[in-house]
Amino acid sequence: MPVTMHDVAARAGVSVKTVSNVVNAYPHVRPETRRRVEEAIEHLGYRMNVSARNLRTRRTGMITLAVPELSLPYFAELADSVIRAAESHGYTVLIEQTNATREREAQVLSGRYQDMTDGVIFSPLALGPSDLPLFDVTFPLVVLGERVFGAPADHVTMNNVAAARAATTHLVALGRRRIAVVGAHAGEAVGSAALRLEGYQQALAVAGIAFDPRLVGEAGLWHRATGAETMGRLLDSGVEIDAVFALNDAMALGALHALHARRVDVPGDVALIGFDDVDDVRYSVPTISSVSPGREQIAARAVELLVARIDARGAGEPAPFRRVVPDSSIVGRESTGDVPTGGGEKVVAVQEGRVETVEPVREQIAG
CATH class of the missing domain: 3.40.50.2300 (Response regulator)
Structure with missing residues (x-):
């Protein structure tokens, strides 16, 4: 049978809630209690049920980065920078290559990733100003580049x-x-x-x-x-x-x-x-x-803006949209x-x- 939080709690002599606080990195746990729980987790080989956690928190811990073409050095290096920036916020990055086609770029905005990731950083090449209605989405979105200005999203661009x-x-x-x-x-x-x-x-x-x-x-x-x-x-x-x-x-x-x-x-x-x-x-x-062009700044600010939008979901009036030029x-x-x-x-x-x-x-x- 899989090891459960109840098993860990019984071995560590704590409540199931305390075990949950430890595995979810809740800060206000006494060091000695955290040590006992971690030892119990290691001894029993407990693995957190990520799917259950995601259902409970409505978070996946992942974000999408959609770029035109990873064979171009700039986008490959941008992806690397975004991955490292996302890791510093505790997120994993799903990479989508759109091949700079309108159909694939429109799919990015269709909501196809809503169940898999918490938000999208998107660098369009085929879409343009006439496609602004597509950017009115229900999920956190940060736009990169120069193809689309005035979308209802935070935007990180270049000068x-x-x-x-x-x-x-x-x-x-x-x-x-x-x-x-x-x-x-x-x-x-x-x-x-x-x-x-x-x-x-x-x-x-x-x-x-x-x-x-x-x-x-x-x-x-x-x-x-x-x-x-x-x-x-x-x-x-x-x-x-x-x-x-x-x-x-x-x-x-x-x-x-x-x-x-x-x-x-x-x-x-x-x-x-x-x-x-x-x-x-x-x-x-x-x-x-x-x-x-400040690629590291572009990646860091894009991730910061997206994480802020993810954290603010359902928290009342959203903050104004920002345009960042590194x-x-x-x-x-x-x-x-x-x-x-x-x-x-x-x-x-x-x-x-x-x-x-x-x-x-x-x-x-x-x-």
Whole structure:
């Protein structure tokens, strides 16, 4: 027969309630009593009935993280950061990969995880402003990214425009004037590509450099292969280039490959900077400068906001929704000549984050 709390209580000489307090980490238990209960648990091999506890507390101790694609280094590293942040709050993370398809992303908001997890951290790519009604959900939700603003949820995003402007300004400060972009999305009005391209154009305007559409390389999904293909097309077009701003680090790695294949010296002939500051860019040759968007802050704040919503369920009037924009920075490495070969890295610019109270776009949500 399975060992029960009654068995543990009888061996430890305490009540069943005291055993429950110990296994549920209730703080107000005398040390000597806790020791006796723990010894009884170990001796008898008691295992808590997690399903019964979940039914009683209406908690699962799990949260969902839904991201587009774990093969992209940024999302893989974000997932790692979220897992570690969740563990510090006593939560386990269920990972859902949506493949950036509208159907899969809509399913995340359908409530399919309500019985399995206590809340959802969601990074959409296919959904947009017209899908705001889908975000009016009955479970705790935190939204990541730039595709959807004004949803009835807490939101952790990046300062994409300012960070891209700072990255481009840094290239200008290095004396570069023919700065190409790798990763633009034609016709995109919202999302990372549009915002980062806007920051790039702002920096050019401030520097008095005319915008040249021939320097904008469009790409589909932001992978190494598309970065290499886009960089190759730009080089083969014959347009003069002395610097490249890749809109994420995967494409920066692909662009570096294409530059090497054509024997273009980096950073001598062409300086290169990426975005996301993933671990891979520290081990390329040369190492790649990048925008660090504050990934650890993004993960920590997203988990904090979600846990607060979970804890506050049914506790009266909910708190106002928050939008958090973490600090970002430009990390200079060999690909921009900020450090010599083997010289490590240095932070060359910092964009301070902010926290805002936001109102959801009720009219659009209401349909």
